[in-house]
Amino acid sequence: MNQDSTKISLTNRSKVVSNKKMSFLESLYLPAIFKGMFVTMSHFFTKKATVQYPEVKRPVSDIYRGMHVLKRDEEGRERCTACGLCALSCPAEAITMIAKERLESEKHLYREEKYAAVYEINMLRCIYCGDCESACPKEAIFLTDRFVPSEVARGNFIYGKDVLLEPKDAPIDVSKRQTPEVLAFKKDKTQLHNK
Amino acid sequence: MVKVTIDNHTIEVEEGTTILQAARLIGGDIVPPAMCYHSKLKNSGGKCRTCMVKVSQGSAKDPRPIPKLVASCRTEVMDGMVVQNITSPEVVEARKAVVEFLLINHPLDCPVCDQAGECDLQNLSYEHGSNTSRFEEEKRTYETINIGNLIQFHPNRCILCYRCVYAAEQLTDKRVHGVLYRGEKSEISTFIQQAIENDFSGNMIDVCPVGALTDKPFRFKNRVWFLKPMEAHRTCSKCSGKVTIWLRGQEVYRVTGRKNKYGEVEDFICNECRFEKMNSTDWIIEGPRTIETSSVINQNYYAKKINPHVINSLKEKME
Numbered sequence: 001m002n003q004d005s006t007k008i009s010l011t012n013r014s015k016v017v018s019n020k021k022m023s024f025l026e027s028l029y030l031p032a033i034f035k036g037m038f039v040t041m042s043h044f045f046t047k048k049a050t051v052q053y054p055e056v057k058r059p060v061s062d063i064y065r066g067m068h069v070l071k072r073d074e075e076g077r078e079r080c081t082a083c084g085l086c087a088l089s090c091p092a093e094a095i096t097m098i099a100k101e102r103l104e105s106e107k108h109l110y111r112e113e114k115y116a117a118v119y120e121i122n123m124l125r126c127i128y129c130g131d132c133e134s135a136c137p138k139e140a141i142f143l144t145d146r147f148v149p150s151e152v153a154r155g156n157f158i159y160g161k162d163v164l165l166e167p168k169d170a171p172i173d174v175s176k177r178q179t180p181e182v183l184a185f186k187k188d189k190t191q192l193h194n195k
Numbered sequence: 196m197v198k199v200t201i202d203n204h205t206i207e208v209e210e211g212t213t214i215l216q217a218a219r220l221i222g223g224d225i226v227p228p229a230m231c232y233h234s235k236l237k238n239s240g241g242k243c244r245t246c247m248v249k250v251s252q253g254s255a256k257d258p259r260p261i262p263k264l265v266a267s268c269r270t271e272v273m274d275g276m277v278v279q280n281i282t283s284p285e286v287v288e289a290r291k292a293v294v295e296f297l298l299i300n301h302p303l304d305c306p307v308c309d310q311a312g313e314c315d316l317q318n319l320s321y322e323h324g325s326n327t328s329r330f331e332e333e334k335r336t337y338e339t340i341n342i343g344n345l346i347q348f349h350p351n352r353c354i355l356c357y358r359c360v361y362a363a364e365q366l367t368d369k370r371v372h373g374v375l376y377r378g379e380k381s382e383i384s385t386f387i388q389q390a391i392e393n394d395f396s397g398n399m400i401d402v403c404p405v406g407a408l409t410d411k412p413f414r415f416k417n418r419v420w421f422l423k424p425m426e427a428h429r430t431c432s433k434c435s436g437k438v439t440i441w442l443r444g445q446e447v448y449r450v451t452g453r454k455n456k457y458g459e460v461e462d463f464i465c466n467e468c469r470f471e472k473m474n475s476t477d478w479i480i481e482g483p484r485t486i487e488t489s490s491v492i493n494q495n496y497y498a499k500k501i502n503p504h505v506i507n508s509l510k511e512k513m514e
Contacts, residue, residue, distance in 0.1 A: 081306045081307050082415075083305075083306030083307070083311070083418070084418035084420070084421065085306070087421070088418075088420060088421075088491070088494055099415045099416075099417075100415065101414065101415050112304075112306070112307050113304075113307050114307045114415050137305075137306050138306060
């Protein structure tokens with residue numbers, strides 16, 4: 001002990017532990033308990049750091065990158081054509097898809113000749129970088145401000161088209177994600193993209 | 196032997212060589228791109244005009260320049276000829292215009308097209324074209340016709356290079372398709388909806404520089420950049436049996452001929468090799484095919500060779 005105290009301390013924060021005998025008041029512990037409880041009780045009246053999640057939602061930025069959505073076009077047809085560019089651009093390799101040819105009778109369901117019969121994103125792999133959104137040539141995939149709910153099994157995090165696809169009756173607004181430049185570009189009919 | 200100078204590189208070539216072949220002997224950036232010319236097909240070339248170059252000196256005897264740009268795949272070299280390709284702004288400008296013309300009626304449905312990722316027109320427009328189009332009119336469209344169970348035909352994507360016509364004429368004993376009508380209305384077609392059935396008809400897929408003729412069994416099965424191309428061979432009584440097989444795991448998705456760096460097939464293969472041998476056990480695999488690092492097929496390969504330039508120069512300094 002004596003030898004240690006001669007050592008040079010690096011931080012000057014080390015305290016030498018003392019074994020001195022407590023006074024009577026200290027040995028009751030009550031003042032220390034009240035002191036501690038005061039600190040605890042004072043926190044009841046401060047502003048809470050948490051929110052009650054499903055009922056209360058924290059505001060997020062317009063371009064927040066949360067759960068993906070596969071958009072439909074104005075006529076309710078699926079925009080995705082399974083070109084594979086999202087899967088290619090994905091740095092986490094979270095996206096897989098299987099393409100199929102559209103039949104004559106399915107023209108009202110799918111916009112292009114080819115569509116994604118299976119489209120899966122592994123939400124545990126996804127890093128929400130938004131590269132899939134920028135790679136998409138058909139404006140089919142967007143990241144939204146929705147959160148991915150917690151699950152108890154890993155397998156449940158592989159989201160298929162049943163979760164990702166935008167419901168026909170409840171469209172998901174992604175217009176805020178598109179800058180004025182993008183919206184102006186989309187209106188420009190001289191661009192091949194919009195024909 | 197004649198001497199020809201292309202973009203300040205001088206080379207001696209045999210008489211009768213075209214400018215394009217001479218440029219390929221030199222290699223590198225100065226090789227003009229070609230969509231319709233195919234070195235294994237006789238009489239091909241002269242259709243697409245992407246290989247246009249400027250001849251600034253006709254020959255040693257007559258040093259006058261050729262007044263207009265010439266198609267390098269059809270122009271033979273003369274002794275003392277001086278050719279400008281990428282060093283001439285006129286050629287670069289003309290090539291940009293040619294790409295724009297080729298894309299006028301091209302549907303630009305690359306996300307749907309199976310050729311995307313290995314398409315000559317995609318590469319050409321990426322390297323030489325502009326990223327917007329000035330064409331505001333309706334694109335020319337055709338009714339799709341069924342030409343059999345092995346080849347999928349998309350007339351809208353065709354750029355009328357005639358390569359498939361020459362392939363059918365020179366590889367098969369009876370050609371059943373060709374180009375109908377003329378000018379802007381011309382289209383590749385079979386006469387009265389005949390199916391193309393021939394042992395070597397599948398080579399039309401390989402010679403097609405765009406996605407007009409694609410592999411029907413492979414249609415929409417997978418994107419080319421998710422597959423792993425492997426060199427493979429088998430003993431075949433009809434052809435050389437030297438192919439590239441496109442694998443994902445152990446599954447053979449499709450079989451194609453081996454293409455060289457100009458996108459031209461080296462050995463034409465028969466339909467049995469191309470469409471019927473779809474087990475990896477049918478093939479003797481030689482090894483992975485080398486793909487240019489700039490190609491999308493090389494994405495996620497992790498096989499890119501990193502040149503340790505910095506380390507070497509540091510090492511030299513330390514020594």
